Amino acid sequence: MTRMNPGVRRQTIVEAAQAVATRKGLSATTVRDVAEEMGTSSGLIHHYFASMDELLAVVFAQVAQTDLSATRERMDLADSPTGKLAAYFAAWADPDNDETFQFWLDAWSEAGRNDAVRERSRDLNIEWQSLLSEVIRHGIETGEFDDVDVEATAWRALSLLDGLSLQVVAHPAVIEREKAAKWAASGIEKDLGLSHGALTEAIIPA
Amino acid sequence: MTRMNPGVRRQTIVEAAQAVATRKGLSATTVRDVAEEMGTSSGLIHHYFASMDELLAVVFAQVAQTDLSATRERMDLADSPTGKLAAYFAAWADPDNDETFQFWLDAWSEAGRNDAVRERSRDLNIEWQSLLSEVIRHGIETGEFDDVDVEATAWRALSLLDGLSLQVVAHPAVIEREKAAKWAASGIEKDLGLSHGALTEAIIPA
DNA sequence: TTCACTATTGGACGTGCGCGCAATAGAGTT
DNA sequence: AACTCTATTGCGCGCACGTCCAATAGTGAA
DSSP, X not given: OOOOOHHHHHHXXXXXXXHHHHHHOGGGOOHHHHHHHHTSOSHHHHHHOSOHHHHHXXXXXXXXXXXXXXXXXXHHTOOSHHHHHHHHHHHHHOTTXXXXXXXXXXXXXXXXXXXXHHHHHHHHHHHHHHHHHHHHHHHHHHTSSOOOXXXXXXXXXXXXXXXXXXXXXXXXXXXXXXXXXXXXXXXXXXHHTOOTXXXXXXXXXX | OOOOXXXXXXXXXXXXXXXXXXXXXXXXXXXXXXXXXXXSOSHHHHHHOSOHHHHHHHHHHHHHHHHHHHHHHHHHTOOSHHHHHHHHHHHHHOTTHHHHHHHHHHHHHXXXXXXXXXXXXXXXXXXXXXXXXXXXXXXHHHTSSOOOOHHHHHHHHHHHHHHHHHHHHXXXXXXXXXXXXHHXXXXXXXXXXXXXXXXXXXXXXX
């Protein structure tokens, strides 16, 4: 196959692995799968990654980090806490996230047995919760939100969204996507003392 | 090894497989693992189960069904909707459930790629949600709960509990168990218009 | 054009997997 | 005590896995 410079090839491998893992699951992704996806030999992969575990860890980290960064950027476009929260919510509700969420399901399952995955998953979850905590704290300061328990409310919102995504992604057609979004919005609005629709009307274009 | 009658041996195999799967995860459980756990030869397993997939499906079904039945029984001990909901909540909060919940994490991860697992997981999730729907509907009739959207509130409660369990089980020490329980109770009480503490004070002994 | 460097190849190696099967042994019946 | 039935054994088969390594081939510098 065409010879590439190391940086490009490394990223090519990660992307090929991501594509395979999206189809088959992280733990079921093999060296030979990734090589075939790239159209190269399998030996090449170990020229860039010491082990398959290392490659899969990089794939998960990159997928999750990309998602988190994208959400941060959408939130930055809004000024008010309500607007930022609506941006967070809109990013969550985006159907494009289903593939990413499958990675989360895989990670949570693996976390019980794989130390590296557990730490990465845990740290990223905490970052997501912090994102919510900050905006909630800010909203309380401006008076847009009720004076709620910040930590509790942030974990509740994150857990509610995770739990609903789980149903939508793992069991398609059990809950229609629009209903899940509506129910999530109502719950979070109520928890923060926002008026009905506050979270879905203050939409920031993607 | 000692010769057993078929019914007993079959159940022995399922229990051994469950023990292994609890340690290593459903998808990482092998024929040889289960045989070693029982102290028998590996060939024996295929005398009772046509394939390893079939055995693992039975294990998951049994674990999940046992959990659901136990919760139903605890709820039946209470009379009022609030009492039943408190029983449901207490069953959820029981630390013994952590092992079972790991099976759920495995199942949700597998559901995306394995049709049999997805269907079983989906059906059981719907049963859990129905359990909540019934008690909420009943509570609205008696006037104990606000006149909420039953379907929405039941899915929100289930998702909130799943999302919080996920953090407790997959990332130990990120959320203390007691806090998760407190936050879950507050959220559900608020959603149903119950007074603070209604869900945790009406405790039915296990 | 030559040369050094290294990206890439392709297959070998050992391991562990699900599964199948002929041989063995224990329990119940006659 | 002889016999039948089948629970149980223990190993072999083919396959897929991660890893490794000597051989090959492109590319940029001299």
